[in-house]
Amino acid sequence: MAIVINSAALSGINAFMVSVEVDITRGLPSFNIVGLADTAVRESKERVRSAIINSGFNFPVKRITVNLAPANLRKEGSLYDLPIAIGILMATNQISFSNSNEYILLGELSLNGNINPVNGALTIVLEGLSKSFTKFIVPLKNAEECSITEKSQIYPFGNLIELINFIKYRDMLPYHKSKIKSKTKYKLDFSDVSGQTACKRAIEVAAAGKHNIILLGPPGSGKTMIARRIPSILPKLSYKEAIEITKLYSICGELNDNNMITRRPFRNPHHTCTKTSLIGGSTKLTPGEVSLAHTGVLFLDEMLEFNKNVLEALRQPLEDKTVMISRASGSVIYPSNFMLVGALNPCPCGFYGSSKPCTCTDYDRKKYLSKLSGPLLDRIDIFAFVNDIKYSDLTNREFENESSETVRKRINYARSIQKERFSKCNFYCNSDMKSEDIKKYCKLDAKSSSILEFVYNKYHLSIRAYNKILKVSRTIADLDKKENIEKEHILEAIQYRNFLNEHII
Incomplete structure (x- = not known):
């Protein structure tokens, strides 16, 4: 009779249950693994054989067949080593595991019997609980990442002998995580930024409504400095968000301290990154930067230095908040609901609009900025110009710069309004509103409507750009603690597209 051990497999951010069936019969010695297993799974035969022998047990010289069910779904990775080894020991009556059907097993075995960590363990635990x-x-x-959930009983082991002793004597209590270590304090603070009042206001609006923003300005004006401080003013992660982003990092093996992620991610890929590293993919269908920035910030410094094809690949994730990766090995869907922050120079020499003279012609500037296509620019809510820093801004001690905590309080208030407004929806920020939500929550008075109509006709705005202005206006009204959108809010939202309208379109 075949022995059945419970395990699981990963499929994108989710998992599905897998039954590891082990059957040992008489015949010519062989060891076969079936069930649509990849190379890493098939190679487990040698790891399992050596681990069993080096742990002091006998490896059967018989016909061994291992089936990973359901057989129509692809299995990847080395996490089946442990359940296969336990199944073989049970099938040869070397151990008795009477209630094995109550447990889910996963782990990679080394040749000397040590149990090595695997990626996606938290995802498997959550699927098992469901x-x-x-x-x-x-x-x-x-153990640390798997014990994040309260209802799970985690039994961690360092080697095969420890696990087998537990199976024999049951002399161990479940692993208990004392407390989730919360890391919410940031070393970078907005009080470090001198001047740049208009830019900091644009950043505050963007953070309050989770709007995509591009910072334009000459070299050394502080674009990168400001962008790196955006996470310090964003609201804290909810438990649901923290679990979701922790699952993604667990799948990628990037949980360095094996703890729950309590800070919003800030991803800053280099401009030489490929489309696959940004969007995700490869043969293993791993998440890319757009997914690792989920619930946080994706910062593209020197945005125009990125390959144009790489930038164009952002269009679908920015619109759908998810990314579907399809390869010959299968298809997966990852969440990618992030706040895009881009930083770029306004022209090839970098000094257009600054105190230094610009040596570029209008043609040079338009050609330089043409790497940002119209469809991609349509998906950006706010454009802010970062001016040169004046000497007086650096030396003026009369007014103290606002701290990140002060700005965050205003943003938290605006987010609380949005959370209440969208309590019956499956989103919580103004930037995620659909057409029907915009009609319901972004009503304009006659003056505001006439201003927006003038701008719409003058600059030949797309419907998406029109909706972006309304969404930003709604966020500004929330920061202003106003129930309705007023003329001042519309004018400020239009101003955030002014540089785009005059210099790019």
């Missing part, structure tokens, strides 16, 4: 499993046998180094 299927009424509460007991999990995991590698010791995965």
Whole structure:
């Protein structure tokens, strides 16, 4: 009779249950693994054989067949080593695991029997809980991330002998996580930024409504400095958001401290990155930067230095808030609901609009900025110019710069209004509003409507750009604690597209 051990497999950000069936019969010695297994799974035969022998047990010289069910779904990785080894030991009566059906097992075995960590352990635990499993046998180094959930009973082990002793004697209590370490304090603070009042206001509006923003300005004006401080003014992660982003980092193996992520991500890929590293993919269908920035900030410094094809690939994630990756090995969907922040120079020499003379012609500037296509620019809500820093801004001690905590309080208030407004929707920020939501929550009076009509006709705005102005206006009204959008809010929102209208379109 075949032995059945419970395990799981990853599919994007989710997991599905896998039954590891082990059957040992008489015949010519062989070891076969079936069930649409990839190379890493098939190679587990040698790891399992050596781990069993080096742990002091006998490896059967018989016909061994391992089936990973369901057989029609692809299995990847090395996490099946442990359940296969336990199945073989049970099938040869070297151990007795009477209630094995209550546990989910996962782990990679080394040749000497150590149990190595695997990627995506948290995702598997969450899937097991949804299927009424509460007991999990995991590698010791995965214990921290797997114990994030309260209802799970985690049994971590460092090697095969420890696990087998537990199966024999049941002399161990579930791993208990004392407390989730919260890391919400930032070393970078907005009080470090001198001057730039208009730019900081634009950043505050963008953060309050989770709007995409591009910062334009000469070299050394502080674009990167300001962008790196945006996470310090964003609201804290909710528990649901923290679990979702932790699952993504667990799949990628980027949980360095094996703890829950409590800060909003800030991803800053270099401009030489490829489309695959930005969007995700490869043969293993791993998440890219757009997914690792989920719930946080994706910062593209020197945005115009990125390959144009790489920038164009952002269009779909910015619009749909998800990214579908399709390859010959399968298709997965990852969340990518991030706030895009771009920084770029306004011209090839970099000094257009600054105190230094610009040596570029109008043609040079338009050609330089043409790497940002119309469809991509349509998906940007706010354009802010970062001016040169004046000497008086650096030396003036009369007025103290606002701290990130002060700005965050205003942003939290605006977000609380949005959370209440969209309590019956599946989103929580103004930037995520659809057409029907805009009609309901962004009503204009006669003066505001006539101003917007003039701008719409003058600059031949697209419907998407029109909606962006309304969304930003709604956010400004929330910061201003106003129930309705007023003329001042519309004018400020239009101003955030003014540089775009005059110099790019």
